[in-house]
Each structure stands twice: as C-alpha cells, then as structure tokens.
Amino acid sequence: MPDSGFPPLQARGRGADWYRGDCHIHSVYSDGELTPEQLAADASTAGLDFIATTEHNSAHGHSSWGRHASDDFLILLGEEVTTRTGHWLALGIAPGQVIDWDYRAGDPAIDRCLGQVRESGGLCVAAHPHAPYPSGSFMYPCEDLDVIEVWNGLWTSDRPWNADNEAALAEWGQDLAQGIHEGRWQPAMGNSDTHLKGQIGIPHTVVFAEDLSTPAVLAAIRAGRSWIAESAAVDLSVTAVTAGRTAGIGERLATHGEPVTVRAHVRGVHSATVGFHTDRGETHCETLPDSGVGTIEWLTTSQDSAFVRIEVRHPHGHMAALTNPIVLT
Structure with missing residues (x-):
C-alpha cells in the first residue's frame, strides 16, 4: 500500500484477459451515500476487477482509496467534470489532479481541459449524453471526446436501461457507421453512476486488457476492446x-x-x-x-x-x- 494513500497503478490480475469494471462511481466525498470501503466491498461482491472513483469536480477522496486496492482489484483515479452544459469523465488523471468545470458549450476552455487529461495519460468520456436533468444533457461536440457512455445506470429505477440510454445508443450507432466509413470511430462504454447502495456494476464495461493496470485498462477502453454487461451474470x-x-x-x-x-x-x-x-x-x-x-x-x-x-x-x-x-x- 503506498504511503500517500493513493491507489497503485498496477494490480496482479490474470495477465492478458477480460476484466470487468465500473468507471463512474460517487462516494461520500461528493454526493454518494457510501464510503470508499463500502464501495470497494460492494464492487467485489458484484464481480468487478476494477473501478474508477469519479467525484463531482473534486479530488478530495483520491487519497482515501489506496487501502482498498488489492492484488486482484484495481482502482483508477478520476473526476466527473460537471459543467453547466454537460458532464464528462476524466479517467486516469494524476493523484490530486482537479480538472476545471466552470464553462459551458461554446467556451474553448473545454479543449484545454481535455488536453490536460490526455497529457496525464487519461481518457475523456462523454457521460450520460441524454440525462434527464438540468446540465445533464451533453451539449459539446461528442467527437471531441475519446469515448461515449451510451449506458448509464443511475436513472433507471429497477431496470438498468431506459429511453435516455436508448437515445444515446441510437446516436452513437449513427455516428459509428459514419466514423468507420471515414476511418475513425469512438468506442462505447457503460457505467453504473453509483450514488446509492445496490447500484454498483449495473451496468459495467468488460475490457480485454494486457494486464490489470491503469494504463492497460485505459488503452483497452480507448481501442474499443470492450463490451457492456448489465451485471456479472451476463x-x-x-x-x-x-x-x-x-x-x-x-x-x-x-x-x-x-x-x-x-x-x-x-x-x-x-x-x-x-x-x-x-x-x-x-x-x-x-x-x-x-x-x-x-x-x-x-x-x-x-x-x-x-x-x-x-x-x-x-x-x-x-x-x-x-x-x-x-x-x-
């Protein structure tokens, strides 16, 4: 365990294999109801190999996660960048790094912020593009992001799928067809957006990574070597x-x-x-x-x-x- 309290970048894992992970999670360090200890335990019960901590506009909890990592459980550091006209996930940022959020669509500040994440080796994900609340709908050009969160589990009541996810999937599917014909495409991912007990891992992303490390998991997500499952039963x-x-x-x-x-x-x-x-x-x-x-x-x-x-x-x-x-x- 590192003295800093930050989680290590590498877990033992199983070598090159499929790993299950949830990269959109909130704890008591923002607006979630669970502690890091509770979330780590629930993630293990849900069959996950990795998670990412993504508090709203904050890195306050980063140093609380190191003690919950293990040989077979990887924790990535991140942030949900909650702007006035859409949210995005900064995954794999540096310990204690905070990405600015005080801007709206049309402000070039987002380009600077996306660049900061990529300079840290991180990944930029458009979060819940059609979320049904103020500032939830993603109003920036999606093509500027690395990945699209087409399946978000938060606003789905007792089922991890709703009309907002259906709209995000349809939009991604249309862009995918055009992008592949043009020689480029953006991968999709799914996350729980956990705030409450019982949400973690519903859904999650299954990645084929060369090992269980932050760089390898991010590389797999970036390359689209992944699929989305509603739970580990699938x-x-x-x-x-x-x-x-x-x-x-x-x-x-x-x-x-x-x-x-x-x-x-x-x-x-x-x-x-x-x-x-x-x-x-x-x-x-x-x-x-x-x-x-x-x-x-x-x-x-x-x-x-x-x-x-x-x-x-x-x-x-x-x-x-x-x-x-x-x-x-």
Whole structure:
C-alpha cells in the first residue's frame, strides 16, 4: 500500500484477459451515500476487477482509496467534470489532479481541459449524453471526446436501461457507421453512476486488457476492446472468422473479399434476442433458448457490412449486453 494513500497503478490480475469494471462511481466525498470501503466491498461482491472513483469536480477522496486496492482489484483515479452544459469523465488523471468545470458549450476552455487529461495519460468520456436533468444533457461536440457512455445506470429505477440510454445508443450507432466509413470511430462504454447502495456494476464495461493496470485498462477502453454487461451474470464473446483469420471485439479483420462468419456466444440471459448490427442497421436477429445459453452464427462479407456489433436484449426489450464493433475490411 503506498504511503500517500493513493491507489497503485498496477494490480496482479490474470495477465492478458477480460476484466470487468465500473468507471463512474460517487462516494461520500461528493454526493454518494457510501464510503470508499463500502464501495470497494460492494464492487467485489458484484464481480468487478476494477473501478474508477469519479467525484463531482473534486479530488478530495483520491487519497482515501489506496487501502482498498488489492492484488486482484484495481482502482483508477478520476473526476466527473460537471459543467453547466454537460458532464464528462476524466479517467486516469494524476493523484490530486482537479480538472476545471466552470464553462459551458461554446467556451474553448473545454479543449484545454481535455488536453490536460490526455497529457496525464487519461481518457475523456462523454457521460450520460441524454440525462434527464438540468446540465445533464451533453451539449459539446461528442467527437471531441475519446469515448461515449451510451449506458448509464443511475436513472433507471429497477431496470438498468431506459429511453435516455436508448437515445444515446441510437446516436452513437449513427455516428459509428459514419466514423468507420471515414476511418475513425469512438468506442462505447457503460457505467453504473453509483450514488446509492445496490447500484454498483449495473451496468459495467468488460475490457480485454494486457494486464490489470491503469494504463492497460485505459488503452483497452480507448481501442474499443470492450463490451457492456448489465451485471456479472451476463457473459458474451464475439468473433469474426474468414480464411483462417480471426478478430474479436474492437479489432479489424482483413477479409480479402472472402465470406465472414460472425459467432456470438451468450450466457446468462434467458430467452434473449441477439441482434447483429452493421452500418445498415440490425441485419440479423435470433432468440436464445430458455436456458439463456447459446451460440449464434451469421454469415456476411465486408462488401455488405463495414462492421458488426452485437446487442443482447431481454424479451421485454431492455438491454442485457452490447458490444463495440468488429471492423471488416
């Protein structure tokens, strides 16, 4: 444990693997009801490997988290930058670093602040773009951010999905199609925005990181090597295969004009629908068995699909999991 009280940048982890994490969490150091100790314990119970502390416009709690990190539990330092016309997450900032928030849309100050986060090796995430309260809707150009939080768990009552998330997903999906055709795209992520007991990890982001460290987790999120789960009860893997070559979520697959088999394996969502989405919208959909375990395959080409991403929904239509794309070239 570091003497400073700040959490270390590295945990032992499992080497290169999939890790589950929630990067939008509030404690008693801003407007949350739980202490860091309670949040760390709840995160472990929820099956998380890492979290990020993101108090509103403050770093006061940064030095309180070091004692709660462990060999198998990583804690990233961050801030929810709560401006007058939208919120964004500064993830992976330096211990004690505070990012300015006193500006609104149209003020160039946000560009300076985004630059400060990136200079610290951090990541800038547009938070809950369609949140239903004053200052909650994100009114800055989303393309200036590194990642979009398309799934936020705070304003969802007893279900971790609502119309505001649906709107954020639809907007991201449209921008994704355009971005991939232009050779660039922004990954999606999901977080709980925990303030109260029982919220942590609902939803969370599952990343393929080279190790369990702050730089590796941020690199995985930045690259889109990730998918979003409503809870640790849901598991998902997606691969695209052609002529002996394989790519996973967030990767690029060179097809050389050959057909591509996209395979999605899902566990933990009973009677769910699994939708395959491309730049042409949802192009294929199948239903899982009542057991909640199944593998679905779909055949396409790079001429027909610039990318493929997956949505897994419960029978009532609420989201259970969604992925970043596999890009087909």
